[in-house]
Structure formats: C-alpha cells, structure tokens
Amino acid sequence: MKQEFVEEHPDSYVSLYALEENNGMYSADSYAVAYGKLSDRLKKTNAAESIRSRIAALKKLTPVGMAAQNFTRKDQNGRTIRLSDYRGKLVILDFWGSWCGACRQSHPHLKQLYAQYKDKGLEIIGVANENVHGQKTPLSRSKAAWLAAIKKTISTGFMY
Template sequence: MKKVILWSALLLPLTGICQQQTVSDTESLSDLNLHAIMTFLSKDSVPERDVQGDFNILNAILNKDMGEGALKKEMDALDMVRDSIAFYHLVTTKPAAIYQKKLLLKKQFVEEHPDSYVSLYELEDNNGMYTADSYALAYEKLSDRLKKTYAAGRIRDRIKEWKKLTPTGIQAVNFTRKDQHGKTIQLSDYRGKLVLLDFWGSWCGACRQSHPHLKEVYERYKNKGLEIIAVANENVHSKGTPLKERKAAWLAAIKKDEVNWVHVLNDEGSGGVDIVNAYQISSYPTKILIDKDGKVLMRVSSLLNVEMDQMIKSILEKEAKK
C-alpha cells in the first residue's frame, strides 16, 4: 500500500482545529507559506520584496532534515496493514518530536528578528508555543514599525483575550465526575499534587498527537507528585449523538492511546458543573497547570509547549531535592 502521511493531521494542527490535508511523503515538515504571510499582511500593503528575504532564511532553517529522512525510511519498512500497530506507534511519537524542534526554531527566529514581517506572522501563527505572559513579552520586543501595523492588532487582541482566561493565581474551579473506571473523583482530591488538566476529545487529532509526549512527562514525574486529569469534550463533533456512543468513543480512544492517567468526561449526564465552560475552553488541546494548593499556574493551548514542561520539571525536581 502506498504510504501517504497526513502531515497536517499528525504534525501541523491548528489550535482547536484538526485538519487533514494529504501531501507527499517526501515533503518536509516545514509549513511556512509565503502566500499565507502576504495574506496576513494584506491590509498593511506590505510589498512581497520586504518579506521574501526573511522568508527564505526561515524556510531554509525549517527545511533542514531533523529526522524526517530517517522517519521516512522507518515508515517505508512497514506495511500499513500488516504492521498497523507498529505504524500507528511510529506516526504518533517520532513526528511530534521533530515538529517540536521546528516550532522552537520559529520561536527563536522571532526573538532574533524583532523587525521582520515574518516574525510578526510567526508570533501570530505559532502562538501555541507561548503562555499569556511570554506572548505579551515577545510582542513587546517587536520593533515599533511592526507594532504600528494593522496585523499587529490581531496579536494585541489575543493578548487581551488570554489575560481574561483563567488568570494565574486564581483558585481552580472544583468539579466532581466519575473517572474511566467508574470511580467518583473531585479535583480537590488531588490537593498536594501538581495537577495538569488536559482538555481533549477522541475526535481531535492534535490532542491525541500530544499523548505520547504527555506519557513521557507522566512517566518521569508521576512518582514525584504529578497527576494528569484529562477532561474530554465529546460534544464538539457529536451533537445529537447519544451519550452512550460518545462515552464509547472516549473509552476506546483512552484504550488505543494507552493513556493511563485519570480521565473524566465533561458531559456524563450527571448534571454537574460544565468543566469546559467553567475553564472557558474554546480550543483543543488546552492544558492548565494547577499547583498543590489548587491555584492556576499556567495555561497553554498547544500540541507541545516547552514552557509548561520546564515549569513541571522546575517545581518537581526542586522539591525532590529538599
């Protein structure tokens, strides 16, 4: 069977959207697109010649092989039908690590080119690599020329929106649900632990692409005080579908992805507090880190976010040394 990678579903998800776009398996993981940048800048009448140079620089950086060649060889050695389990494991682990490197390179480019229109675009497009605070800081470091553009207004609007969403330092909203095993749990039961709330859904390719990374984090820190509580919203693409069927899809995804932490369903028919609404979740995946006293530390809407990884490591490894 011919292998075609659905890169956009596996590797290049837009926040809150799980798109599928079939491309050649020889194409790189760079999703930089000059037309998209020019469309973003269209109301500012920026000439393409003022963008092309920096576009070429970043595109060359992103097109360097960071493991794509080796990944393609591994995939070519597998039969998608006969080796379906191995193939699934491969495409849901290694590509994410490669993609994360690309995202970090984009973030680095923004830091090193504060007067580039490409940086302005990447700050908008690659916003999932930032928290609310670091996003605002990255914007402030841009040149005055860029800040005066119409396009920069979209970034300022996002900063304002993010600051309203579950601000750091507030008490996390408590909730009660039955977990995947039928045991009743409350968020407050986990006081004394560092809790990562992961908002996802079985329908969300971007969310499930983040599972291998979360599994690594969980294995590393579950015995040092970390707990993951995953809150699934199965209503997004299943309106009108009976609760029994939505619950079956949720449980099947947990089993297939082998994500063995605490899972609850946002709508389990119990009439409890709507967790998704309480935390103002509008994009998937969204992750919220809660400290041992039940207060919000950080919120990100992203497949992969290094800042959250670093905070988990800093808190738990520091406490382990006490």
C-alpha cells in the same frame, strides 16, 4: 525554531505571522514578551491587534501562581469531572488537541510524572480542544478526534 526566528527577526512579517499562529507555544507572559520585541511597524497591523487581544485574554484566565477557575466537563467515559473535586491535590491541567503534535509529544512525559508522583497526590487532567485557529469543530467530530488520540496513548493513567 519559530520562536528563535521571531526573536532574531523582530521586523519581519514572517515573525509576526509565526507569532500569531504559534501562541500555544508560549505562556501568557512569554507571549507578551515575544510580542513586545516586534518592531513598531509590525505592531500597527491587524495581525498584531489579534495578538494583543489574545494576550489580554490569556492574562485574564489564570495568573501564574493563582488557583484556576473551577470548571465542569465530561471525561471520555461520560463521567462528570469538576476541577473543584481535586481541591487539596496538586493538579496539572493539560490543554491539548489531537491536531497538536507538541501537545501529544508531551503525553509520555506526563505519564512518567504521574507514575512517579500519583502516590503523593498528583492528578493530571487533560482538557481536549479540537477548535483549530478559532474554527469551531462539530462536537461529534471533535469527540471522535480526541477519543482516537486517547486510544493511541497506551495506559494513560490520568484523566482526559
């Protein structure tokens, strides 16, 4: 609904702030398109500058169709996971947070995909982000939040 509102009201401050707060609902490209439709008046605001910066950062990460940069993280059991360990497999990176309702709603679908394609080499790696709106969350609290969320997801079948 918020995306529709932004689309239908390109000169509304509500659209500007909805776009600023809901960047996780867009790919880098669709986020840039949505921003591009805002009125020139709104594009002169500080909030618009924040959106432009975020779009630029998103576009630097991994362009569509390109290999993701390698990373190393600990899983929920303390084991080291490297993206490069999955080279040659089809990997879905699921960036989520315990606070993100839309992210959590996708988990049953991801479980279904995994069950259907794991024998063909599909891997799903969940990467939890507990920092909401740029607010740094203490590591112990972050870990407790995503571990609790994982417990609520029955028989995940894929890495978190």
